[in-house]
Amino acid sequence: MNQSPQLDHDIQDQHKRCRIYQVPRLVLVVLIIVLLAAFVAALLLLLSIERKTEQAGRCVATDSDKEAVYRYASVASSTMVCSQVGTDILAKKGGTAVDAAIATLVCVGLVRFHSSGIGGDSFWTIYDRKSKKAYTILARSKAPLNSTSTMFENNTIAIREGGLSVAVPGEVMALWEAHQRFGQLPWSDLFQPTISLAENGFPLEATTANAIQSKVADGTIDKFPHLRNLLINPATNTWYKTGETVRNPTLANTLRIIASEGAAGFYNGSLTKDMVKELNRAGGIITEEDFAEYHAPFTEPLHLRLHGNLTVYSPPLPSGGVVMLYILNILSGYNLSQEDLSNHNKTVLTYHRHLEAFKHAYAIRSKLGSPDGETPEFVQKMEQLVRNVTSSEQGEIIRRLISDTSTYPWQSYNADFYIQEDNGTSQLSVLGPNGDAVSVTSTINSFFGSKVVGNKTGIIYNNMMDDFSIPGVTNSFGVKPSTSNYIKAGKRPLSSMSPTIVVDKTGTPVLVVGAAGGTRITTTTAFLTSMTLWLGKRMKPAMDTPRIHHQLLPNEAVVSNNAPDWLLDGLKKKGHKVKLTSSMSTPTGILQLEPGKIFADAPGFIVDGF
Template structure:
C-alpha cells in the first residue's frame, strides 16, 4: 500500500510541476513513477504488462531473445494497435553473445511497385490517410526472417498468446482508450467502415477496462502460425488473395506481386567503437542509426560529468544534434540511392575532428541550417513502439515497430483484421517546398519498391567482455534518435542508473525547424543561457518514450519510460 501510494503521489507531483514554467533549481525533481525491474539474467521491456509477461514466459520455455521479441510484438500489436501491428513494419538489431556478432534486420514497409514520386501531385493529403497512403507491410515477414535465423521454439508457439488474446478480448489500457476517446480520432474511426467494424463491432468504441474481441485477426494469426512457410501465408499463400482483394476494394494500389516480391533485408549494422571499450551496434539506412552514431562520436570527451541538466553539456549536445540531423536530410533507401558519399563523410576523421573543435568551443549557435549541412527537408515520421529483450544466454534484441500515425491509414482489411499503415507519408514529394523554403530530399522521393527514411535506431551496446551492456531504443518519430542518444550518454558516460538515465529531462533539436525543444525539468538558468546563445526555444510536453535494459555489476536492470508508461518482466 505504501509503495502504491508513493507511485501515485510521485506521478501526481510530476504532473503538477509539469504545469509550472520551470522547476525550483534548489528542489530536485521527484523520482518518476516508472518501476525499475531488477533481475538476475534476463529481461523484457514492453509498453504493457501482458506483453512483457508473454516475452518472459517465452524465455522461461527456452525461447531465444528473438522468439521473445516476436511474441511480445504480436501482443503489442493488440494492446498498442494504434501504433503498430502486422500491417506495418519493423527494424531489429540483434546481438549474439556466443559469436560476438550483431545483425540488422530491415522489414520496413515499401512503396507499391505502381507508386511514383508524382502520385500525390495536387493533393499531398492523400499520402497521410486513405487507400493511397498504404505501403506494403513488412512486419510479419520480418518476424519470419528473424525466426528462421535465430528462433528456437516452434513458430506457432509464438502466436498462441496473441491468438488467445484476440479470442478472449484485448484488454483496453489507458493509452489505447485515450486514442479511442479523442473526439477527432473517434470521428475518423466512425467514418471508416472497415476500421469501425473492427474496433466498434457493437457500435461503441471500447473504454478502459473493456475487452475487444478480434476474431478475424485471430483467424489470420492461426493461419500464419500453422503455415509451414510462416509469413508466406500472407505474402504468397492462403491469405494473399483475400488480403489483396480487400486492398483493391479500398482503392489501394498494392497488388499480389507487391506481396510476393517483398523481402525483409539482412543488413550490416552500423558499428561504432566508443570510448571505454564499448561498441555500438545500430540500424543502417533507411533507419537512423548512423545519425545516432555521429551524435555520440561528436560528443566523446566533450561533456562534463555533472548528470544534472546544465548549460555546458546541453549546448554541446544540441550542436551535435544539429550537425547529425543535417546529414539525415540526405539519407534514404540504400538500394535506391548511392549513400556511400554521405556515409563516408559522416564517418570521416577529418570531418569529425573539425566538428568536435566547433562543438567544443561553441558559445553561440547558428540559425542558418546550411551551416550544419541541411540542404533539404524530410517529413516527420510518427508513432512507433520499441521493445527490448535480453535472454539468459546473453543474446539481445532491440526492435522498433510502427504503422506510422495513430491507426495508420484509418483503414483495415476486413477479411484478415489487419489495420493498415500510412507509411507512404514518410516519403518526400518533389512539388512540396516546406515553410522554411527548403526543397524536399531527393534521397527520399517515392519509387516503386523503395522504403522511406525512418528515425528508428534500435541499438545494442556491447562492453569489452562481449556482454550486452545496454539494449536501448525509443518511440516518438524524429525524437527517437535524440532521446536514444541522451539515454546512452546518461548511462554510459555520466554513470547514471538506467532509470535515472531515462528519467532525466530531455532536449531535442532536429535542425529543421530551427527550434530547440525542452521538457519540464530543464532549469530556467539553462534555458536563459540557451536563449543568450542564440537558440529559439520552446517548452514541450514529453514526446519520446525509451525502453532499455542495462547489464552491469553482475545484474540486469530494465526500465520503461514514465512519459508513456510500460512494463518490465524478467528472470
C-alpha cells in the same frame, strides 16, 4: 527440475516486488549442501534456467517511482501484458531472446493496435553473445511496383489515409527471418499467447484510448467504417475507453493462419489474395506480385567505436541508425563523464553540446535516402555519406564547428532539404539470460496507419507512403523536399527508427535501447546512451532526467517540462529558442553494467524479467 539452493537464495534477494515461486525439497537441499561445491551449484543454476524452470522469480515493475532490477534477463516493451508474454517465453519455455522478441512484438501489434502490427514494418538489431556478432533485419515497407514520384502531387490527403497510402508491409517477414536464424521454440507457439488474447480479450490501454479520441475529434474515423466498427465497444455502443475489454477474433484467425503457414501464408499464400482485395477496394495499388517480391534483408548493422571501450550497433539505411550514430560520433570526442553533470554550468554545457550534435546530425539526415530501387550512383553516394559520418575524423570536424558559448542560425548547419516527419511507433528491448540481446522498433506510421482495416483479415494497414517526400511541396521555411527520399517503385522510405545495442570491450551487451516517437527517436536513443554509459545514470534516472530534442527545423530546442529553470535559462543564454513539452518520445531500455544487475525501464509502461 528442482531449484538449487543458490537459485533459491538469488530469488529471495530480489526486489520485494518480485513474485516468488519456491518448491521446497528438503532432502535434495540437504544433499546439495553437503555434496556440491559452489561451482556445481552455479552450474545447476544455469541448467535450471535453460531447462525451462517455471520457478524463477519474476519482478514486474508497475510503480513509476521504483526502479526495476533483475538478475538474469528482462523484457521491456510498451505494454504490460506483452512484456509478461516475452518473459514467459524466456523463463518458462526456455526460448531464446529472439523467441521472446517475436512473441512480444506480435502481442504489441494486437494490444497497441493504434501504432504497430502485422500491417506495418520494423527494424531489428540482434546480438549473439556466443559469436560476439551483431545482425540487423531491414523490414521497412516498400513502395508498390506501380508507384511513381508524382502520384501524390496535388493529393496530399491520399498520401496520409486510404488504400493509396499503404506500402507493402514488412513486419511478418521480419518475424519469420528472425525465427529462421535465431528461433528455438516452434514458430506457432510464439503466436498462441496473442491469439488467446485476441479471442478472450485484453484491457484497452490509455495510449490507445487517447489515439481513438484524437481521431474522433478530427472526424477521420467516420470515413472508414471498418475502423469505426473496430473502435466501438459493442457492449456500450460507444468508443472504447481505457480499461474496457477489447476482442478481435478476425485478427486472431489471421494470426492463426500465419502461425500455421509461416511468412508464406502472408506473402504468397492464403492471406495474400484477401489482402490485395481489401486494399484495392480502398483505392490501393498493391498487387500479389508486390507481396511475392517483398524481402527483408538480413545483414550487418552499422557500428561505431565509442569513448569508454564501447561498440554501438544500429541498422543501416533507410533506418535512423545513421543519424543516431552520427550524434554519438560527435559526442564521443568530448570524453563525457559524471563530472559533466556535477554543477549547473557544466550541465548546461553538456545539454548544449547534445543539442548542437542533434542539429548537425539532422542536417545530414536531409541528404539521406534509401538505396532500394535507386541507381548505382545514388547507392555509392549514400555509402560515402555513411562512411563519412561514422568516421572519427568527421566527429572531430564537427566538434571544432560547435561553439560552447552559442548556437547558430539553422542555415549555418548546411542542410540541403527539409526533413519529412515520421510518426508513432512501438519499441521493444530484450536481454536474455545467456547474454543475447534484441532491440526492435515497429510501426504502422500514423495513428491507425492508413485507417484501412481489412474486413476479412482484421489487419490495420500502414500509411508508410507518407514517409516519402513529395516533389514540389516546400515546408513553411521555404526549404525544398529531399530528392533522396522521393517515391520510386520498390523503394523504402527514410525512417527515424534506430533500435540500438551497445557492447563493452569483452563483447557483453551493456545497453539495449530504442524509442518510439517519430523524428525524436534518434535524439532520444543517443541521449539515453550518453546518459547511461558516459554520464553515469542508471536506466530509470536517465529516462526521468529532463530530455531534449532538436531537428534543426523548426529551429527550437524541445525540452521536457520537468526541466529546472536554471537549465532553461542557461540554454536560452546560449541562444537556443526553448520550447517546453509534456510529450517526448517513449523509449524502452535495459542496462547491465555488471553481472547479475540488470536495470530496465519503459516510462509509463511495464517491464518484466527475472
